[in-house]
Amino acid sequence: MTATMIKEFRLPDLGEGLTESEILSWKVAVGDTVTLNQVIAEVETAKAVVELPSPFAGVVAALHEQPGSVVEVGKPIVSFEVDDAGASNGGNANGGGNPTAVETKAAAPQPEMPQSQTPQSPTSQAESPEADATPAKREPNLVGYGAVVEETGRPVRRARGLVQAAATTVQARPKSDDVPAERPRSTPPVRKLARDLGIDLQLVPGTGPGGLITREDVQNFAGEPEGTSAVPTGPAATGERETRTPIKGVRKFTAAAMVQSAFTAPHVTEFLTIDVTATMELLTRLKASKAFEGYKLTPLTVAAKAVLIALRNNPTLNSRWDEARQEIIQFNYVNLGIAAATPRGLTVPNIKDADRLTLRELATALSELTDTARAGKTSPSDLSGGTISITNIGVFGIDAGTPILNPGEAAIVALGAVRKAPWVVDDEIAVRQVMSLSLSFDHRLVDGEQGSRFLADLGAILSDPAMVLTMV
Structure with missing residues (x-):
């Protein structure tokens, strides 16, 4: 009978140097036949919920972790029973490839052979000229990195009789008394x-x-x-006066990032209250226009475009302080971060190359960004690489604040609520729509004059959108 091999898949580093992830759910069970790159699990990092694709085609032999378990990077989470011949095409059989996959043999029962007829071990095969002549092919070790699909001419095995043997082979590891007990499996x-x-x-x-x-x-x-x-169900039901919640996931990451930012970058915050009646009237006209039919337009959409335009004349706010090299890095592109309140906590996904987008493209990108964030599906790559951010505190009815910089960025703009208020227009009191803008910036990178000019330009655009003609 054809020999099979047990392939162990270890939790990969999902980006940003994260050291652990929580298994949210398994999409497969022991005994299921899976295909290459089929989604097998959902895991939650400190930044996002990520779908894990299968690095192998075969049968699930064992699930080493239960939903709710917090797993360190590099720890085995699932084993697969794969065809020996097909598996040997991967990197491990040739001495290279994926560090997250470990293989063991689990062959079907066969008669005993004389020693001279014993098949070669994987080590001897790897050292043979035939093995060296075959180029090593990497197996996937990161989410989004797909394995090379090869036609082997052999069907995926569905022999359920070997599944239990495969699972036993992987799980029956000797345990040392020096190894601390594993965390109890629970949700x-x-x-x-x-x-x-x-x-x-x-x-x-x-x-x-x-x-x-x-x-x-x-x-x-x-x-x-x-x-x-x-x-x-509440303090009245139990008499308890406190509720304790473990700090993990996004909350843990956000707390660490904010502490680092607050005690590393010298923050300066400036405020400007403006009349945005003209912008709100423009927004109404755009919504009624056929050119924007089907697009979601909000004050955030227009404010985001205004921030991008104001940066053209004030590029120092789109920069980063490189402590290691003692350099200021000024970006010639804008990855615009948008602070999003989600069920998992605060996240700041960013729109890549937002400065190249038209107003309609920006509206679409903002809509997709917020929908994805609220669904908890933002990828780690979308949460990194931001160059400047916006936080829309106005949606909570807040007028102004002192936002903390997203780590690695020079500035963040807070948009306050749009309110009707008395305003002086041509020496007369009139009811106008008013908004407060808050700008926090890193004083190592941005001088007071530069920050003030940027905030004044932003206010000028939102007070009178026609001012854009003088800035572009």
Whole structure:
């Protein structure tokens, strides 16, 4: 019978040097046949929810982590049973390739052979001239990097009889007494329930798949009948005066980034209140125009375009301080960051080369950016590389603030709420639509004059959009 091989897939570095990710859900189960680059799991990093594609075509032999587990980069998360001949085309069989994949053999039962007829080990094969003549091909080790699909002429195996043997081969690893015990397998709601009840999950036997600790296991351990909800519905229901939430994921990353920014870059914040009646009237006309039919236009859309135009005359605000090289890097492009409040916390995805977009293209990009962020699907690449940011605090009814710089950027603009207010027009009091702008900038990069000129230009455009003709 044809020999098979167990391929172990280790959690890859999903970008930005992140050291761990949480398994949100598996899209496959043990025994499922998967194809190359098929999505097998959703994982959450400190920045985004990412879909993991399968680096192999074969049968899922074992899932080493349960949903809710926080896994360190480089730790095995899933094993596949793949065809030996097909797998040997990958990088590992030739001594190179993907560091996140580890292979072991799991062959079908065969009669014993004399030693002289024993097949060569993978090591001897790799050292043979035939193996050296075959160029090494990398296997995928990062999300978005697809493996090379090759026609082997052999169908994907669906022999369920070898799945259990494959899983046993991978999981039956010797354990040292010096190795600390693994974190109990459970889901976030179950861990919260255990915390609420004051139960150490290390003491709770798991009855779920692979030893997973279920809600019923925790309730039974606590001596509560099944079906009884032990999750507090509020302080009045339990008498508790505090609620503790683990700091992880986006919240943990944001906190660290904001502390770093606040105590590294000397912040200066300036404010400007302007009459945006002309801009709001322009927005109304654009929405009624056939040229913008089907486009989502908001004050943020126009303000974002105004920021991009104001940067042309004030490029120092589109720069970065390189501490290691003691250099100021001025960008000749604009990756415009937009702060987005999501169920996972604050994220700042950015629109690449936003300065090259027309108003319609910018409207589309903003709409896609916010929809993706709220769905928790923003990719790590969209969360890095920003050069200047906007935060629209006006949607919460806030007039002004002192925004903290996104790390690595020189400036951030906060847009306040648009309100009707008394305003002096031609020496007469009139009701106008008014907005406050807040600009924070890194004083190492941006002088007060430069920051003030940028804010004045931005205010001039939003006060009278026709002023753009004098700036471009």
